[in-house]
Amino acid sequence: MQNFTWYNPTRVIFGKDTVPQLADILKADGVKGVLLVFGGKGTFKSGAYAQVTEMLNDAGITFSEVNDIKSNPLVGKVRDGVARVKAGGIDAILPIGGGSVFDTAKAIAAGSCYNGDVWDFFTGKAKITKALPIYGVLTASASSSEVNNIAVVSNPESEIKTSITGNALYPKVSVIDPSFQITLPEKQTIYGGVDIIAHVLERVLDGDEGSDLIDEQGYALIRTMMRVIPELIENPRDYDLRAEYAMAGMMAHNGFLSLGRNARGDFSSHRMGHSLSMLFGAAHGATLAVVMPAWARYLYEDNPVPFARLGEGVFDIFDGSDEEKALEAIEALEDFFRDIKAPTTLRELGVKEEDIERIAENASRGQTFGVLSPLEPDDVLEIFKLAY
Amino acid sequence: MQNFTWYNPTRVIFGKDTVPQLADILKADGVKGVLLVFGGKGTFKSGAYAQVTEMLNDAGITFSEVNDIKSNPLVGKVRDGVARVKAGGIDAILPIGGGSVFDTAKAIAAGSCYNGDVWDFFTGKAKITKALPIYGVLTASASSSEVNNIAVVSNPESEIKTSITGNALYPKVSVIDPSFQITLPEKQTIYGGVDIIAHVLERVLDGDEGSDLIDEQGYALIRTMMRVIPELIENPRDYDLRAEYAMAGMMAHNGFLSLGRNARGDFSSHRMGHSLSMLFGAAHGATLAVVMPAWARYLYEDNPVPFARLGEGVFDIFDGSDEEKALEAIEALEDFFRDIKAPTTLRELGVKEEDIERIAENASRGQTFGVLSPLEPDDVLEIFKLAY
Secondary structure, eight states, X not given: OOOEEEOOOOEEEESTTOTTHHHHHXXXXXXXXXXXXXXXXXXXXXXXXXXXXXXXXXXXXXXXXXXXXXXXXBHHHHXXXXXXXXXXXXXXXXXXXXXXXXXXXXXXXXXXXXXXXXXXXXXXSSOOOOOOOBEEEESSOSSOGGGSSEEEEEETTTTEEEEEEOGGGSOSEEEEXXXXXXXXXXXXXXXXXXXXXXXXXXXXXXXXXXXXXXXXXHHHHHHHHHXXXXXXXXXXXXXXXXXXXXXXXXXXXXXXXXXXXXXXXXOHHHHHHHHHHHHHOOOHHHHHHHHHHHHHXXXXXXXXXXXXXXXXXXXXXXXXXXXXXXXXXXXXXXXXXXXXXXXXXXXXXXXXGXXXXXXXXXXXXXXXXXXXXXXXXXXXXXXXXXXX | OOOEEEOOOOEEEESTTOXXXXXXXXXXXXOOEEEEEEOSHHHHHTSHHHHHXXXXXXXXXXXXXXXXXXXXXXXXXXXXXXXXXXXXXXXXXXXXXXXXXXXXXXXXXXXXXXXXXXXXXXXXXXXOOOOOOBEEEESXXXXXXXXXXXXXXXXXXXXXXXXXXXXGXXXXXXXXXXXXXXXXXXXHHHHHHHHHHHHHHXXXXXXXXXXXXXXXXXXXXXXXXXXXXHHHHHOTTOHHHHHHHHHHHHHTTSSGGGTTOSSSOOOHHHHHHHHHHHHHOOOHHHHHHHHHHHHHHHHTTTOHHXXXXXXXXXXXXXXXXXXXXXXXXXXXXXXXXXXXXXXXXXXXXXXXXXXXXXXXXXHHTTOOBOSSSXXXXXXXXXXXXXXX
């Protein structure tokens, strides 16, 4: 097992009708004005917007808004938010939404405490040392952004979707009321679920021996999601299913499942998926359902052990050689993605064969990346061809 | 699933040779003098004392000592520590040890910021609002005290062993170097392991529906411990086994496995076990191996479901009625305790039949307690008779 540091100071308030609890917290922390960050119609339809603004009005806290945040959020919206904060009267950021909204809020929170352009954090030109406090209200689980210190933002000028990390980015408080997720479109339930599963796979498949206990926790999380997603497709209004989903969503990518691992995960598939989002606007979860199985098929023969263990831990595959178990596990994963109607080929994302080279170049940018097996630009191209 | 709040700000530094990392942290936090709290020979044998004092000397931090803390730690030692802090020159508490030492340190940390007698916190006469910061070094995993906000202390005058809880009691930093546990006596590995398992059982057997995902995480933790404890008895110097044990030890009772549960666990068996420790000085883990199976046998027929689910999740028991699965699970648990040479009867703890009433009275104190099934004083007496 590898040495590690664990630190996660976010306070999670989880459950039905929990938004009003924010009022006392904001008042105790001396917050007078907040910047609301949110997307579109879903924020109103879920009831979250009404509950948050009522809570703020009751607490006597003023608010401004940056809205229309879309999935694969753009740096332009971050810059808008930073400008609004710098105009004055705002002590804290209050995202109402899913991962894209939380990521935007985090980037605004950091950018508001920095004199240069916020994209400097993403290029490595500047380091995040402080940020405004974030008090968030989650309306869509998937990224664990509500409980981690990561933000992923896209820059259309440079055609790059990339991430920043820093302890100042942990939300101070995240309110997770699973009932807001009852009105989510089915596709978002599916893609968010794939993302949650992928966050565990990126870890247990990174080739590090890690910790058996943590691996077991990860396998249990995947098994839970494989039960919950199909049940939610049938019963989207079931609160307890939404709550299990939200619980898994906050646990998959908050750092906990990286404990004892060297590299804290592989994340090659995420990087390759980001290119598909950047260039084709594909939903993040959909890109992962396409890329992960192709990545796995490309690599498993040289690295069968983590895939074989996944087969044992998640799919009850105990017979055969490690290679046989590995292939069976990959097929079972693909079958599951197909069963829940997630795309598993580039074709289904609307990608044409002639686009593949450009996608591979966008993902590689001339670099070698990946942990289980370092991927040269040629490997990336082959994986995208397999995914086609 | 029940609403909950999750907050755990302790920074965990986990792994080999990690004590020196404390120097920079203590200096950055402006600590000039610490109170070392520890037990006896084990602190020196493990190498922890030498590493900590070298680190403090290098950092130019002075230290005083309160030592000879025993298992089932006494309030007298807490008072000694508080007096030492009030004499001046101490900004922080630095426990080096296991749960008893951490618990003592927490009580000292709170008592040092209070004008009355520290026992007032335990009787409910005073509430914990602040405490000195705690920077701990763990040398024995079992209680999760290194990552929770609980302290259990015994008062021999009133013959009560009881606990305090408060967010001010979370250690600021806990260093968990599993190599310090290589020199632990075999009995401590066994009893600590029983305690870790019991912390999960107290939760998954409390009768609350809770969260399937959290239950699965709990079952995975028990399965890991059931593999690791016997392997450690054979190979006590195996670092990776010690690391898995330490990982499970910090996760079992840090609050995480209570997420989504109403009562956050039953803990009747802990309360009954505390009486055996108080009156007979029995090791905490040993009392749990005796009490939990008796408690389970007494209750399972009226509440078979949580026991049957335990059977499925931990022991692969899938055939039969819930009652049959429940009984089979309880027997499997007892078999495991016997296999690792933990006591499973009061007789093995040296208790005589004529002591049973006094023990039951000490546990009940005229009150009804327990979550899965509230235990009247008569029930408690019957459970101890069953355990005899």
